[in-house]
Amino acid sequence: MGNSDKLSKRQQAILEYIEKYTQRHSRPPTIREIGEAVDISSTSVVTYNLAKLAEKDLVVREREVSRGVSLTGKAREMFGAAVNKAQSMLVRIPIKGQIVAGQPINVGNDTFETFDEDDVVELASSMLPKQQRDLFALRVSGESMIDAMVNDGDIVIMKQQQTAINGDMVAVWINSDEATTLKHFYHEGDRVRLQPANPHMGPIYVAPEDVLVQGKVVMVLRQTS
Amino acid sequence: MGNSDKLSKRQQAILEYIEKYTQRHSRPPTIREIGEAVDISSTSVVTYNLAKLAEKDLVVREREVSRGVSLTGKAREMFGAAVNKAQSMLVRIPIKGQIVAGQPINVGNDTFETFDEDDVVELASSMLPKQQRDLFALRVSGESMIDAMVNDGDIVIMKQQQTAINGDMVAVWINSDEATTLKHFYHEGDRVRLQPANPHMGPIYVAPEDVLVQGKVVMVLRQTS
DNA sequence: GTATAGCACGAACAAGCGTTCTGTGTCAAG
């Protein structure tokens, strides 16, 4: 509010330099480095401007500590920079292969610990369920999952489990059909109802011993560009 | 290979301390801070151990620079920490509202600079196109996008643009229908073909002046748990 | 004309911090 909230050009440049330097060097700059970068020849002028930025809650300073300057969350949001909070970490999920209608999912006994760079999906932990163990990804091959509104080429993030509770979207192998399908799973008395995600389509009913739950779907991703 | 690859307990503790301190303070520790933390009373012993860790490609040192120590990627992977590579940053995309069939998308002229924490999608930059300006998210309301295999509740990540090239998945407003739809866009002579993503459904044809491209879809997200 | 605030500057100083030097102890190998 008012003129006091405006930043001088020098102050704006200082903030940008701190952000860029910290990203690049994994540590904040010194007072002298800031001065050199924004064309201030005196360390006391840098200190004066940092004090002003601290008043505006854009930097935090620690006295008599080398490189004791950091940007506040408010400052980082000014840049639209990705704010890496403790709970929003990147999670890398291996793409274990493909999901194809005519064969069961092969997730094997791999421990997912060594995998190629090309075969991972990176997601923010905030987008995933709390329990992030046993996650893997499969890429859909073919049009057989369209009733689940999952297209050829989509990526399905799954949690490895062999049971389902009502409403779970699961990958099931149906023995009698020799097919894998993605559907919402419901126990109904002595049979299992498999409900497509597409509300215009009807369910199918199978004997419990005819289905094998191969995993629970936690997310579907479609990249269109 | 052999004993020389093993870390001493001191060296292991030093790496862990550097990692933890850097996460917590947004800057690396000093030689003296490391010494205090792992019970080494002499700065020269810390320096000696850091030199050993550098030989093993676990830290990088910069000479005669305060806090000039950082962990290598190899060291971070040892902890199973999320590896934040330069190209894999978290990007936060605001959820600007809903996409509903009977009204055009309202993205307004907002600059996306202030938004609630609850209304963002966090994604790895590796999952997004190179050009990440002008991205926003909309949550789908209703079943009108089912021909695009997009379900009620799905999140659509869009890029703000008003033109389309052939094959782009776009959100278009059709004046004569008074409807928003998501379809693949093709110029065909003097008309526009809008092709549903569901391969079992046929295209619609509209006059170019009857459609308004409101954005290009770059990703669709469905959370099922 | 005076006072105040904002912004700038150089110099000096103080504290932080990394490097170097010298010395010691332990252990394994010869």
Place this chain on the structure above:
DNA sequence: CTTGACACAGAACGCTTGTTCGTGCTATAC
């Protein structure tokens, strides 16, 4: 028993880095 490698230790030093002080210029308010 000797030697060499490894790990450790304290002290001193030198450089890096942050703080303080005094000064100057401009704009604004009274």
